[in-house]
Amino acid sequence: MVLSGCQEQLSILHPAGPAAATIAQIWWVMLIGAGAVTVLVLGLLTAAMLRQPTSKAEPGSDAWVWVLGLGFPLVTLAALTGYGLAMGERLLPREDPDLTTVEAEARQWVWSFRYPDRPGFVTEDVLHIPAGRAVDVRITSRDVVHSFWVPRLAGKLDAVPGHVNVLRIEAAAPGTYAGQSAEFSGTGYREHVFTVTAHDEAAWHAFLQAGAP
The missing domain is CATH 1.10.287 (Helix Hairpins)
Structure with missing residues (x-):
């Protein structure tokens, strides 16, 4: 155990x-x-x-x-x-207009991710980011308090209804990284998990143009 x-x-x-x-x-x-x-x-x-x-x-x-x-x-x-x-x-995020930004919204029991570089496009339970570059994740919640946590990429930060918290993450290399909600938010929170997929530059630009494969 x-x-x-x-x-x-x-x-x-x-x-x-x-x-x-x-x-x-x-x-x-x-x-x-x-x-x-x-x-x-x-x-x-x-x-x-x-x-x-x-x-x-x-x-x-x-x-x-x-x-x-x-x-x-x-x-x-x-x-x-x-x-x-x-x-x-x-570890605090600094103002940088050139940073990639994504939006993360939690609800029971799904994570939705939006990409300002591709308006209107949404992925559920899979967050796509470019590898080797810092990314600001703007985290909020639709219902109760959740917590965004990808242990191998950054610390955890709460998703609070009506409020946006910003967490800066970065994957040193392309790959897939496990994430989960680390806040008790009701029966079923243990299954409130998601995945972060870090792409190389070519795959990231292809994702922004055509979406997830």
Whole structure:
């Protein structure tokens, strides 16, 4: 059951784009930092339990407890917080008029995708994007709150009725990537899945002209 969470198609540890790579890097750094703090605290706890009781504490004997037991975790957690904020800021979408934009609308239980570069054309449960280029996905919902998530391409973002959230995704190479709604939105939400198909330049232009094959 534990290993079932390691499947590559829905794993943030198998990034296939720059945004997902940044998220995976944050995950690893946070894991290492949290692991270091945990090991140190457990080591101090073990040392305290094995310490022989004395009638009088020696001057300065507990200084290392304050330095390592309190100082190290605080410095490490502060550094991790600053790192996470700085890296998270890099994931925010920036204004760029040359970016490709697609529109994603969620409803129970379908994702509809529209392409401003091809007005009037809609695909359901399959989002088409160009590979090697950043794409802004404008996400909204027709009924309740859903969540747009393609683990190998970017983080997740809620689809809120009456509001548009923008998520920037990018696939480093052509391929097919699994996506799903990661928000409980009623009975049946587990089957609320979709696919992202990233095309090379020739296939992308062919898609815009003729639609999905």
